[in-house]
Amino acid sequence: MTRPSEPVGVAPILQAARHRFLQWGYSGTSTAQLAEDLGITKAALYYHFPDKEALFLAMVKGYLAEVSAELEPLPPLFGGDDRDAALGALAGVFLSRNDSNARIQQLSLQESRHLSDEGKDALSAAYHEVMVRPVSALLSRSVERGWLRVPEPDEPALIWTFLSLLNAFTKPGHEGTEPSPLSVRAFIRIFLRGLAPE
Numbered sequence: 001m002t003r004p005s006e007p008v009g010v011a012p013i014l015q016a017a018r019h020r021f022l023q024w025g026y027s028g029t030s031t032a033q034l035a036e037d038l039g040i041t042k043a044a045l046y047y048h049f050p051d052k053e054a055l056f057l058a059m060v061k062g063y064l065a066e067v068s069a070e071l072e073p074l075p076p077l078f079g080g081d082d083r084d085a086a087l088g089a090l091a092g093v094f095l096s097r098n099d100s101n102a103r104i105q106q107l108s109l110q111e112s113r114h115l116s117d118e119g120k121d122a123l124s125a126a127y128h129e130v131m132v133r134p135v136s137a138l139l140s141r142s143v144e145r146g147w148l149r150v151p152e153p154d155e156p157a158l159i160w161t162f163l164s165l166l167n168a169f170t171k172p173g174h175e176g177t178e179p180s181p182l183s184v185r186a187f188i189r190i191f192l193r194g195l196a197p198e
Helices: 010-024 031-038 042-048 052-071 075-079 083-095 099-114 117-144 157-168 181-193
Strands: none
Touching (some): 083 117, 083 181, 157 181
16 A cells, blocks of 8 residues: 555544444454554554554544533523523533444443553543533532432432433434434433323
């Protein structure tokens, strides 16, 4: 394969890694294959990322950075009076994820068993800082406002119920950037009221 005359930057490496990891998983992806996809040497790849684990973590952190940017403007909505709009906006951050982005979250949880202890800790810390803590804060604010109730004030099941239920509404093959209004309304209805008749 012809090698490019210009060095390859981090962004194309992460894009190629995302494609490889999503198609073949962590254990089915090698740095040699990735370097070949990019038309570079393994040494050029290692210039940016010392190993496959570092590359995997960087890919997941890139996904989390996108989520973080969308969560950032939401807190003022949770100071208003429209419960469904606030919770719908929060759900929309995740329901607007296209199929490949949604699969990154699933992949990172499924494939974390292949990481070193340090890698698992780094992945857990990134998820907690970027996703769990902000979403927990918004859901806690909803409890304070009387929009939601939980058996205990610090009930961790609240956030895990919220995030797990979102997975059921992620549509395979969805590549848009906007969530379906019907999906958001259905999610909010089930999350707030369950499936029992009113």
